[in-house]
Amino acid sequence: MRIVVTDPIISRFADLLQETTPGNDWEFVADLSPEEQSAAISRAEVLVCAKLSPEDAASCPARLVHITGSGADRVAVAKLPADTIVTRTSHHxxxxxxxxxxxxxxxxxxxxxxxxxxxxxxxxxxxxxxxxxxxxxxxxxxxxxxxxxxxxxxxxxxxxxxxxxxxxxxxxxxxxxxxxxxxxxxxxxxxxxxxxxxxxxxxxxxxxxxxxxxxxxxxxxxxxxxxxxxxxxxxxxxxxxxxxxxxxxxxxxxxxxxxxxxxxxxxxxxxxxxxxxxxxxxxxxTPHYSGHALQTFVRRATEIAQNINAFNEGRPPSNTFDRAQSVAPF
The missing domain is CATH 3.40.50.720 (NAD(P)-binding Rossmann-like Domain)
Incomplete structure (x- = not known):
């Protein structure tokens, strides 16, 4: 599968992601221009992101979109195709x-x-x-x-x-x-x-x-x-x-x-x-860093990799986003 990663923080764990999901084609595009990122998103089979504009969501063919945090307020989930699976991760x-x-x-x-x-x-x-x-x-x-x-x-x-x-x-x-x-x-x-x-x-x-x-x-x-x-x-x-x-x-x-x-x-x-x-x-x-422990991102990257493997094998991934609910219970 072609996996596109736009999140710059989770991209720092590229080795962990690639080692635990063998056989996939990874693109880490966080350092590219917005236009180049949009182009990569438009060809992704799996998208790993922290934010996603309505325009990019509308043109995203990914069958799995994995949000790299627990909040979905910066991801235009409603603009994704109805059959796209959306998952999140926390560990903070x-x-x-x-x-x-x-x-x-x-x-x-x-x-x-x-x-x-x-x-x-x-x-x-x-x-x-x-x-x-x-x-x-x-x-x-x-x-x-x-x-x-x-x-x-x-x-x-x-x-x-x-x-x-x-x-x-x-x-x-x-x-x-x-x-x-x-x-x-x-x-x-x-x-x-x-x-x-x-x-x-x-x-x-x-x-x-x-x-x-x-x-x-x-x-x-x-x-x-x-x-x-x-x-x-x-x-x-x-x-x-x-x-x-x-x-x-x-x-x-x-x-x-x-x-x-x-x-x-x-x-x-x-x-x-x-x-x-x-x-x-x-x-x-403080600069929105309360959750920025190394443990947080190692566990996030691990769960993202596990979910990609599960999706590729036809198994349900963890922490699937409920669009009908639209927001986590509080």
Whole structure:
């Protein structure tokens, strides 16, 4: 089969992919021009991609399209032929769960601001400056998850193992696995105001859909605790950008850890929203890298290869995308 790969990250694992799928013709085209990539897509029998425009999807004859992540919002799935099999892959759950734990601790210990003070030669602690705030330990905190898919489930497991209390809202509470028994409660999305009111940390880990776009705005920030941390590891557009900026500037909430943004970078040039938020002392800014562990991509490449072999042998691949559902359950 002719397999075309347009994703530059998964292309770094070309040897693994080729060694575990012998007998195929691979084309790694991430470094080519958009026009050359489109031409390659138009002759693919299998396409491995992170994004796919409506125009390229309409001209794509591939019988299998494998998305290299869990999100399908950048792939024009609806424009693909009805009989095209679409699959996805994740394996970032542990890495993102560790990122969530990291930013919670960094926020509680004021890691960034304290480091800046030390660099400036200032030794400020409760021993030298009585007005210095004392931090809380994890067992004093309640962490609230908005969405409870694979990422939320792994983060609940990790955080509650360190004695944090956890609550969650999701679209389908009945789908909560028995492994989530450490949760204090799981309720429907209508209970988001209650979650915001009781949580010291609010984590957004749900897909971007018409239902979730702009989910967090001025009204929601006013319901949060004034010292609460908002963590976004999903998509930027789930948050109203101006509302968050105002909430951070005015002290409506305690801080934000943003790993996803409202615009895409231009190469290594960060989008304008980064220049706006990163200077705020109560913001932890990262370049959408919470899932970028080596383990994540080795396992993704392995699953992609296994799915290609399964497809070639007439067996059903794993993690097939349900077009009727259009979005993963959260």
């Amino acid at each position: 759950e542990r890495s993102i769960a560790e990122h969530i734990l990291m930013v919670v601790l960094a926020h509680q210990r004021r890691l960034l601001s304290v480091t800046d003070q030390m660099r400036a030669g200032i030794w400020r602690s409760v021993a030298t400056e009585p007005s210095t705030a004392m931090h809380r330990t994890l067992d004093e905190l309640t962490i609230g998850f908005v969405g409870l898919g694979g990422i939320g489930t792994e983060a609940v497991r990790l955080c509650t193992s360190l004695d944090m209390k956890a609550v969650a809202v999701r679209r389908n509470p009945g789908k909560t696995a028995t492994a989530d028994t450490n949760l204090e409660w799981v309720k429907t999305m209508e209970y988001l105001p209650e979650l915001l009111a009781v949580s010291d940390v609010v984590v957004l880990c749900l897909p971007l859909t018409e239902e979730t776009k702009g989910l967090m705005g001025t009204k929601q920030f006013q319901l949060m605790r004034s010292d609460a941390l908002l963590v976004n590891v999903s998509r930027g557009a789930i948050i109203d950008e101006q509302a968050l900026y105002s909430a951070l500037q005015e002290g409506t909430i305690g801080g934000a850890a943003l790993d996803v943004w409202w615009d895409a970078p231009n190469g290594t040039d960060a989008p304008e929203s980064v220049a706006r938020f990163a200077p705020l002392s109560n913001v932890i800014a």
